[in-house]
Amino acid sequence: MNIFHHFEDIVRGALGSLQTDGTLSADTDFARVTVEPPRDTSHGDISTNAAMVLAKPAGMKPRDLADKISTALEATGNFSAVSVAGPGFINMTLQPAFWQTRVADILGAGPAYGASEIGKGEKVNVEYVSANPTGPMHVGHTRGAVFGDALANLLEKAGFDVGREYYINDAGGQIGVLAESAFLRYREALGEDIGDIPEGLYPGDYLKPVGKALADAHGDKLLNMEADAREEIVRLAAVDAMMDLIREDLALLGIEHDVFFSERALHQSGKVETALQRLDGMGLIYEGVLDPPKGKKLDDWEATPQTLFRSTNFGDDFDRALKKSNGSWTYFAPDIAYHLDKYQRGYTHLIDVWGADHGGYIKRMNSAVQAITNGGAALDVKICQLVRLMRDGEPIKMSKRSGNFVTLREVVEEVGRDAVRFMMLYRKNDAPLDFDFAKVTEQSKDNAVFYVQYAHARIHSVLRNAKNDEGLKGVDLSDAALVGADLTCLVDEAELGLIKQMLQFPRVIEAAAEAHEPHRVAFYLFELASLFHSLWNKGKDQPDLRFILAEQRDVTLARLALIRATGYVIASGLGVLGVEPLEEMR
RNA sequence: GGUCCCGUAGCUCAACUGGAUAGAGCACCUGCCUUCUAAGCAGGGGGUUGCAGGUUCGAGUCCUGCCGGGAUCACCA
Known part of the structure; x- marks a missing residue:
């Protein structure tokens, strides 16, 4: 479906023919040869x-x-013109009929248009x-x-077999605090x-409600229970309740994971030990003492021997601790086991989406994945920079401590799911983002969500009118x-321009999927919407360019096909x- | 101090992984509403891509060194 392929x-093929006649040697490497639409449309189509x-x-x-290649390309009979320009670019131009008939392809594919096979089901x-x-x-x-959800959608569209996963940190110290807090609510209940x-x-x-539920289920029995057994009960109840809350929140955004993977279960299954033994077997674990961090004073620093992973073998800055000073695992250890587990479940491409504050963790995780899968899996950690909430141009202050x-x-209830989703994606993931409440609900070109949806609504408005x-x-x-x-009726520059832009879509999907950059799709849609609005308005100045011309049925049908x-x-x-294409906006 | 990210028009951001004359929106000017949604469109001005070198046919993009902003820096997650 990607015509550029x-x-x-x-x-x-043309280059091959130049190999045959000896212009190019038989072992010429074509890897760096690209075939793309030129940035400037006046340079032709390809x-x-x-x-x-x-x-x-x-x-x-x-x-x-270039002259020789150009001659060979002309000989294929595919182009109406082939020319050499600038430092040696070869520009090819196609007959309008080629573009016009592609509209039927898009109609045939419908909403599935743009799907690609480059993922090969991996x-x-x-x-x-x-x-x-x-x-x-x-x-x-x-x-x-x-971001993670859109990236998963994108990869699916590009032909990958995607698993959406949530790692539940239900084993750490924070969960102990949670249990303690819930127990207090229980006593309150x-x-x-x-x-x-x-x-x-x-x-x-x-x-x-967690405290209330515990009271309903256990009466006052927990009060006199042995601490460990009690904490177990409270902990499980609290985590379950919190995960329910989180799932509800995610549902507000239309997000659904396939797998919720429990860190606690990982510990209980013994997979942490197994994974670490595996690293040990590779000679990548040792007992040692780390240097104190430079340039930063730590009052309670002690030079204690620790169980360390040789992440420096894989490009990390220093080796990383696997066990805390009290002998329990660090967060890192089960995370290694978790990533190994993903690999063992058949995933050769691993993507983690993290907040910017975890940036310092990337190298060690990459090292660990490289080591434990023996290079069998590729990990790409995508960092999402911070979001600054704005109201009336002023940042909203938030402090965690005060809750x-x-x-x-x-946020979703105030501005809606579509606006939240689109705006979060209308920026590169590693660039900070200002989220202005007023802006994202504004109905103007300054608000990309609106602008794109409006184009879609206008299209359906015309279809209704027709x-x-x-x-x-x-x-x-x-x-x-x-x-x-009869698609050959689509002869106006603006019409052909719109078709050409639509034919870029499969390319955008593929490029965005390969780069793990869903924002490209959002920007593409803005451009497409812009071309459509432009064509729409052209019909104001030139009535013969309107979509519906009752006295010219052929033209009307072609234009309805186009839109x-x-x-x-x-x-x-x-x-x-993950944004809804609205059919009407009034 | 180490590491990672960012630095592009007055402002907010793109730039198809190295391509041709660096593009959009906002703001500022000038036009367009008896006709498919003017919630829109057309046109105009606005740039030493932080600075200095390097790599090559070609650099906003890759390398080195600076400058400025952010994140992070044993054991937390």
Whole structure:
């Protein structure tokens, strides 16, 4: 479906013929040859850098080689014009009929348009959100959640077999604090006056129902129970309740994971030991003492021997601790086991989506994955930079300590799922993002969500009008009928421009999937919407360019086919972003 | 101090992984509403891509060194 692959083949074929006649040697490497649409449309439809890349190995001047390649390309009969330009670019131009008939392809594919096979069904694991189950999600989690979800959609669209996963940190010290906090609420539910929640515990009201449920289920039996057994019960109840809260929050964004992977279960299954033994067997674990961190004073620093992983063998800055000074595992150890587990479940591509504050963790995780899978799995950690919430141009202050943070729910309820999702994706993941409440609900071109959805709504508005048009009474306007329209009626530059932009979509999907960058889809959609709005308005100045011309049925059908196809592309792209393509906005 | 990310128009950001004359939106000017949604469109001004070197046919993009901003820095997750 990506037409550029087709022309890549044609260019390779032409280069092959130059190998046959001896212009290029038989072992010429074509890896650096690209076949792309030129940035500037006045340079034609398709462009290749072949002559510039191959000039040196061929011992020729780029322009001379370009002439030869150009001749070979002309001989294929695929192009209406082939020319050499600039330092040696070869620009190819196609007959309008080629573009026009592609509209039928898009209509045929419908909302599935843009799907690609480059993933070859390979298994990709996307781990995202993975927020600690200690409370509802706040706005800080939102970006990573949306990003991971869209990336998973994108990879699916590109032909990968995607697993969406959430790692539950239900084994650490924070969970102990959570259990303690929940136990307090339990005592409260039994009628005890617990006063203020002590510093360091979770003060949120969301733990009250947990206490209530524990009281309902156990009466006062927990009060006199042995501490370990009690904590076990409270802990499980609290984590379950928190995960329910988190799942509800995620549902507000339309996010659903395939697997919720428990760190606790990992410990209990003995997989942490197994994984570490595996590293030990490779000679990558030793007992040693780390140097104190430089340039930063630590009062309680002690030079204690620790169990360390030789991450420096894999490019890390220093070796990393696997056990704490009290002998228990660090966070790192089970994480290694977890990533090994993913690999053993068949995932050769691993993607982790983290917040910016975990950036310092990337090298060691990469090292660990490289080591423990013996290079069998590739890990790509995507960092999402911070989101700055703005209201009326002023940043909203949040402090964790006071519990004064904006929750995910509050944001979604105020501006809507679509706006949240789109805006979180309308920025590169590693760039900070300002999220302005006023801006994301504004109905103007300054708000990309609106602008794209508006284009889609306008398309459906025209389709509705066509259906109700007296002059088109009884005319079949179904997709099946539109596919058969005389598409050669689409001759205006703006119409052809729109078609060409639509044909970029499969390329955008593939490039975005390979780069793990869903934001490219969002930017693409903005451009596509812009071309559509432009065409729409052209019909104001030139009535003969309007979509519905009752007295010219052929033209009307062709144009309805064009905008129906445009609607599909927008819907397809928005589908990747997880944003609804609205059919009406009034 | 170490590591990672960022630095592009007055502001907010893109730039198809090294391509041709660096593009959008906002803001600022000039036009366009008896007609498919003006919630829009057309046009204009605005740039030493932080600085200095290097790699090559070609650099915003890759390498080195500075400058400025952010994140992080045994054992927390």
